[in-house]
Amino acid sequence: QVTLRESGPALVKPTQTLTLTCTFSGFSLSTSGMCVSWIRQPPGKALEWLARIDWDDDKYYSTSLKTRLTISKDTSKNQVVLTVTNMDPVDTATYYCARPRGRFGELHDWGQGTLVTVSS
Amino acid sequence: SYVLTQPPSVSVAPGQTARITCGGNNIRSKTVHWYQQKPGQAPVLVVYDDSDRPSGIPERFSGSNSGNTATLTISRVEAGDEADYYCHVWDSSSDHVVFGGGTKLTVL
Numbered sequence: 001q002v003t004l005r006e007s008g009p010a011l012v013k014p015t016q017t018l019t020l021t022c023t024f025s026g027f028s029l030s031t032s033g034m035c036v037s038w039i040r041q042p043p044g045k046a047l048e049w050l051a052r053i054d055w056d057d058d059k060y061y062s063t064s065l066k067t068r069l070t071i072s073k074d075t076s077k078n079q080v081v082l083t084v085t086n087m088d089p090v091d092t093a094t095y096y097c098a099r100p101r102g103r104f105g106e107l108h109d110w111g112q113g114t115l116v117t118v119s120s
Numbered sequence: 121s122y123v124l125t126q127p128p129s130v131s132v133a134p135g136q137t138a139r140i141t142c143g144g145n146n147i148r149s150k151t152v153h154w155y156q157q158k159p160g161q162a163p164v165l166v167v168y169d170d171s172d173r174p175s176g177i178p179e180r181f182s183g184s185n186s187g188n189t190a191t192l193t194i195s196r197v198e199a200g201d202e203a204d205y206y207c208h209v210w211d212s213s214s215d216h217v218v219f220g221g222g223t224k225l226t227v228l
Binding site for chain 2: 037039046047048049052060062063096100101103104105106107108110111112113
């Protein structure tokens with residue numbers, strides 16, 4: 001059974017850097033074909049894809065946020081970390097990690113999400 | 121970049137059929153996935169690869185993809201189907217996941 005869980009601060013100040021961790025079980029990111037994505041959803045708004053990291057350490061980023069995002073993995077800990085620099089109130093959102101089927105497939109498994117509020 | 125367009129809302133009476141569309145340029149050339157999201161919950165995959173259902177999803181949920189429009193069809197709608205629905209494709213030209221803007225399904 002695949003599970004994913006997001007963790008990180010609930011509140012960050014403007015200009016700070018957000019660091020979120022996705023801890024997962026039921027699969028290994030060292031296995032060929034495995035990937036983890038990050039998606040966010042501002043309150044009352046649509047889903048927005050942020051980034052993906054693959055088993056071979058390939059990384060893909062949202063064009064609009066590329067300069068502010070960094071995704072990395074720790075295979076030994078079954079974790080994926082996303083950092084977002086220069087946080088702004090418009091970045092207030094629930095952040096989800098999810099496992100796609102392969103590089104291009106559906107997001108089959110999701111974490112429960114973590115709400116991050118940006119406020120001074 | 122590739123854009124997916126969904127109607128903001130769809131309303132249907134219980135027992136009727138709901139059709140939620142997802143428009144995109146030549147979307148038939150892409151593989152479309154659909155998610156259901158209830159308030160306060162993470163999205164749940166209900167249709168993948170245009171028309172396949174994950175285990176545990178009722179047969180009432182079906183999908184199709186043709187021309188410039190993909191459609192999620194929910195037959196014999198129940199009150200519990202009330203939720204937001206999102207379509208998703210992978211855009212190979214930008215190496216991006218693209219989501220539609222979401223459709224709120226209201227069961228009257």
